[in-house]
Amino acid sequence: MLDVQIKKQLFHYDLEVDFSVGNEKVILFGPSGSGKTTILDSIAGLNKPDSGKICLGNNLFFDQKQWMPTRVRNVGYLFQDYALFPHMTVEKNIYYGIRKKEQNSAIEKILDVLRIHHLWTKFPHQISGGEKQRVALARALATEPSVLLLDEPLSALDKQTRTECQDEILRIHEFWKIPFIIVTHDMDEAEKLGNKIIFLEEGKIIKTTTV
Amino acid sequence: MLDVQIKKQLFHYDLEVDFSVGNEKVILFGPSGSGKTTILDSIAGLNKPDSGKICLGNNLFFDQKQWMPTRVRNVGYLFQDYALFPHMTVEKNIYYGIRKKEQNSAIEKILDVLRIHHLWTKFPHQISGGEKQRVALARALATEPSVLLLDEPLSALDKQTRTECQDEILRIHEFWKIPFIIVTHDMDEAEKLGNKIIFLEEGKIIKTTTV
Amino acid sequence: MNGVDYTPLLLSMKVAAISTSIVFLTGVYFAHLFTRKSFFGKSIIESFFMLPLVLPPTVVGFALLVLFGKKGWIGSWLLEWFDLQVVFTWIGAVIASIVVSFPLMYQSASAAFSSLDSRLENAARTMGASEWRVFWTVAFPLAWPGLLAGLVLSFARGLGEFGATLMLAGFIPGKTDTIPMAIYFAVESGQMEQATFWVVIIVALGFSTIMWLNWWSKRNMRRFSADKSR
Amino acid sequence: MNGVDYTPLLLSMKVAAISTSIVFLTGVYFAHLFTRKSFFGKSIIESFFMLPLVLPPTVVGFALLVLFGKKGWIGSWLLEWFDLQVVFTWIGAVIASIVVSFPLMYQSASAAFSSLDSRLENAARTMGASEWRVFWTVAFPLAWPGLLAGLVLSFARGLGEFGATLMLAGFIPGKTDTIPMAIYFAVESGQMEQATFWVVIIVALGFSTIMWLNWWSKRNMRRFSADKSR
């Protein structure tokens, strides 16, 4: 169970949210600039809320007094701007977070679905926008995290690839049973991927629906 | 009239396209990695096709013997990854390509529609993904170009903002009457924005439809 | 310490300021030019730029004397056409400082320009920016941290330059005596008090300038080196 | 040129190699540490690092002699505990080279680290990378062009170092005579042929090493400085 309770002053409004995610798929849905990425960054430990508390089960990620470094939070995070390592090949990027070599077959499956096998030896500046996004998705999935954060994971993909990737995400959740938080702007996608949709506006939760 | 005729060897296939764009809105539609960005880059002069010819009216952009530098091609280009100047405020970014100060009122209108006025003094790393995309769109529109190239201009936006931006793009085309080439993965958007849709696959045009 | 002659201070400031400016401009110019173009013999020229760093300053001074001396190639030419004497004048000190600090500026600037993201320069070009404008509005500000490092290094090196200067400008008290020379001769003649005085002065001058440069850069160029993270 | 004693060549290579390695490691370490932490007095320490660049080498040598001499703080301590004599040994030459070239490495590395995109380091952290791994796999390779510049500069400076070395290591033919000293003393005693010989050797050594470094870097680190454009 991931409990998130954040207060943080942003430039134009205060972000103030409070929600819990079980081993389910929660969608953050809201207009551009409503604080979605900020929430994911806080969970991953890439920024510090002004106050609040974030914990995953018994693991306290953050509260007034404590701060757990990003490294040990064990989150898988697909960044909105990918943040691929420019000096590493696709292969090195994807294998970066993998500890044990045994999981190879799971990864192979992911690579097949995402269709990025042929990019194996390419560097990020040598591949297309959508290819980058798929590599970033593979990288986030490859770590076998305790929480998965996906910031607009499929926005640069065409319909067909998108559908296949959605199915893969669902399949992986089936398998891992951990909290997924997914940001998307596409209502159809939200309804397909999520158990629960959190509607954000100017940093506040205005509605929560269960699919 | 923009005539594009390109042959270029890519990593996994040969790009080979031939199409013309009048003062209309043409959509490039195709799966991830099918060569859309490569085509826009060639038109903007950011890469050199192996052979072919690109010309806008009487202006020869490129052929076997000639090469017109990017600077004088006068294209407006929204990059897929935005390429905002990280060291300039939103204001400086948008005003970068503006020659005459008179067009201010036209720009004001764009800024209103894109709702980025309040970001005026912020740097790119201080704004959200969707905000970046809108700033990049404003920057491309502000130059008053002879050809407009938009590489997935609205992919990071929520439904409502997206609709408004689509309307603005249509309105601007009404007004400027120049060739627009727009890349999108969303069929609805393609049909709303385009006069003509070019379907690409592995670097070849497989179909062209007129809306 | 009364009756101290302050000419070394003024002279050092003048020499360091002029040579640093020239080195900055030429270093940035060549580094930018060379990172964009590749041609045969480039790495040889680049190694050649490093020469004054590898050779002991006295040898550099000796070579400069051969070039700029009254009978040297450049020296005799300057004398004939411009009636300009370089040896034994403060101009000689400027030349010596330029030569020894140029490699520092060039190498730093070259590294800075080579790690630029050319996508941003291209974005500027699509908006009709001339190469000149692309340079000043995109390449230069984004390369700034590296350029600043080069600036600080070459200023410090130019300020502290001694061996080559002594050779080319000579030690003429009241005319070509920079602070490092004053220190050297004070140490050599065992006048430790005098030496300490000048060490304090040069350290103060060096520190305050470097700190001012850093402060100025933070203030005016903060955004250039802005943390690109959220 | 028969019967030339080649000890200066071997000694210079040894001294330059050891001092460059030490300077590279410590310079990179401190630069990385200091760009991430900010604390009171940081800019003072940073200015302090620049000191050996501002002062004429002879003065640096004098200061080192005071520290490392038999009666100096460090010198007496080294002698007592390790029975290690620094003055008049090749170790003295290494120390002198380290001190004069450290500022070059530090400043270059500092600029390189400060323009890193911390978003990439964060991405590595989310994947469970330790700070050590983040450094070696992300920060170091991405800062490489700047680090290489520092490496080249400090190698060249260390190779050419003369003033401070002369003071600390002395000029003992066959024992502490680096190439720059051999040049200096050949000039001193009017043996121009000998001097030219050594100048050619040091230039060849410097050039070939710098070109080898650049070549090696292009080969092994091409991707690190890869043009980030399409």
Place this chain on the structure above:
Amino acid sequence: SNERDKPVEIMISAAVSLTDALNEVKENYETTNQNVQLTFNLGSSGKLANQIDRGAPVDMFLSASSKDMDTIAAKGLIDESTKVEFASNSLVLITHRDNSTTINSFEQIQPEKIAHFSIGEPNSVPVGRYTKQVFERLGIWDPLQSKLVMGSDARQVLTYVEMGNVDFGVVYSSDTVITDKVKVLAEADDEWHESITYPGAIINDSLHKKEAQAFLDYLTSEEGKAVLKKYGFK
């Protein structure tokens, strides 16, 4: 060298102006005394004195000026009983070999006709100190002030003259032996300056005083003197 005992190494800090002479002396000495190896540390006398003051492991100091020897003697660093003057030198007025000047004595120096005159820096370089004494004696120190280019050692003065950048220079007569690009115009009268002597002494901390003394004796013997003379010393 002898196979059985390792030769004793004697570290001698010597004024750089003695380099060539000492190298020849060393060769001669080591062939007859195989139990000794002479190692030189060369530099300007002031630097050498500084190093000895800071505890450099030296057995003998051969200085180019009594002032530097006196400095460390005053600190009790040398064995005063071993101090000897093993050589002396004189000052000469030199110019570039192509210079057509007709001057042939120090008295004929006309400051107003000179653009640049190079001498050693008087406070730190012995040759400069002696030169200053000469000029003061002749009353041309003040009028020459603005013309003086001061070198950090005799070699620099010589270089300026060799390259024709200064009109005249003053160096030791021994310095002119190694170059043919300058001509000697005049030699200064010994009366005009304190005597230019080269004192040598053994350092108190030396571990090889006996062997050092033997070499110092050799240097002052007729055989040693002959070599020094060959290189322009007296």
